[in-house]
Amino acid sequence: NFMLSQPPSLSESPGKTVTISCTASSGSIASNYVQWYQQRPGSAPTTLIYEDNQKPSGVPDRFSGSIDSSSNSAFLTISGLKTEDEADYYCQSFVGSNPWVFGGGTRLNVL
């Protein structure tokens, strides 16, 4: 079964840079696009990154996505951290025509 693993939580200070990993359990992470979603407390998710590294309009340049085939992982990097970035972050991908698979989510604390 294809799975995506994320660290359960991360903490970092305002103004710093943080990177959230998303590691595929099988196959190549580069074979299918990876997306990233932000979910603030009490709110619905919103799309941050699509197709590995593309941003919908309105998403700040502080957010970026990347893929590393050697570690079979995708990464979400947030620079210049703000307190408003405190949220849960989810990666998502799929294999072939199979349905979406989400990572378990990473709770980001900005303190």
Place this chain on the structure above:
Amino acid sequence: DVQLVESGGGLVQPGGSLRLSCETSGFTFSSYWMHWVRQAPGKGLVWVARINPDGSVTHFADSVKGRFSLSRDDAKKTLYLRMASLRVEDTAVYYCTRTSGAGPDFWGQGTLVTVSS
């Protein structure tokens, strides 16, 4: 602006049924795959079901297969999720999502389904 507005959630007893609706606006509904994603209290996101643009193809997660059905009304620009034989473990916020590619691009605000006696 793209909008997805879910409704129909509520409290239902185990074994009961419920129909969720997702009213859409701001885009050509009949051109898009639509999906449902759910989130149990305090847990992560889980894909539930999808339907193709003309409504002829549906797929379901193994956990709901045979109990849930999907349909769409292009005239009303509305997506429906019919849930039957509900279980306690179906308790979750259900999100309607649109996709134009590899994942959701727009999400609704969600509707809470609570299955409890």
